[in-house]
Amino acid sequence: MSNSLLKTLENAYPDLHFKSGKKFSFRAPRTICYVENTPNFDSLLLHELGHALLHHTDFATDIERLKMERAAWEKAKEVAAELTTKGPAVTIDEELVETELDTYRDWLHQKSRCKKCGLTRYQTPDGAYHCPHCER
Numbered sequence: 001m002s003n004s005l006l007k008t009l010e011n012a013y014p015d016l017h018f019k020s021g022k023k024f025s026f027r028a029p030r031t032i033c034y035v036e037n038t039p040n041f042d043s044l045l046l047h048e049l050g051h052a053l054l055h056h057t058d059f060a061t062d063i064e065r066l067k068m069e070r071a072a073w074e075k076a077k078e079v080a081a082e083l084t085t086k087g088p089a090v091t092i093d094e095e096l097v098e099t100e101l102d103t104y105r106d107w108l109h110q111k112s113r114c115k116k117c118g119l120t121r122y123q124t125p126d127g128a129y130h131c132p133h134c135e136r
């Protein structure tokens, strides 16, 4: 695997472990998995780096997860801008960011819908969903 961004990040963040895996993911506290030869490789790699740099571990609620996803992309953009000042330009694909966040929003929407009455349920800090109509 001869991705130049990967090499740059391996040198810049010696505390993190970058390894080839089945999907892009961050495993706390410091392992980043990537998939070789993926379209948008650079953007996805920087996104996982964003999770690592923000020390994301676990989330109790799905809303928190969505916030973390957004935060990781913001961090990815910061790192890309920083790298661009030092070497070859690194860009984050904005369209990809929106698509990825939409996927999470849809997922959240589906998950929060009450199967009995269709109302949007709310999630308590323990992670359980409750319907304001059915659970009165």
Ligand SMILES: [Zn+2]
Binding pocket: 047, 048, 051, 068, 069, 072
């Ligand atoms: Zn993510």
Ligand SMILES: [Zn+2]
Binding pocket: 114, 115, 116, 117, 118, 119, 131, 132, 133, 134, 135
């Ligand atoms: Zn309901």
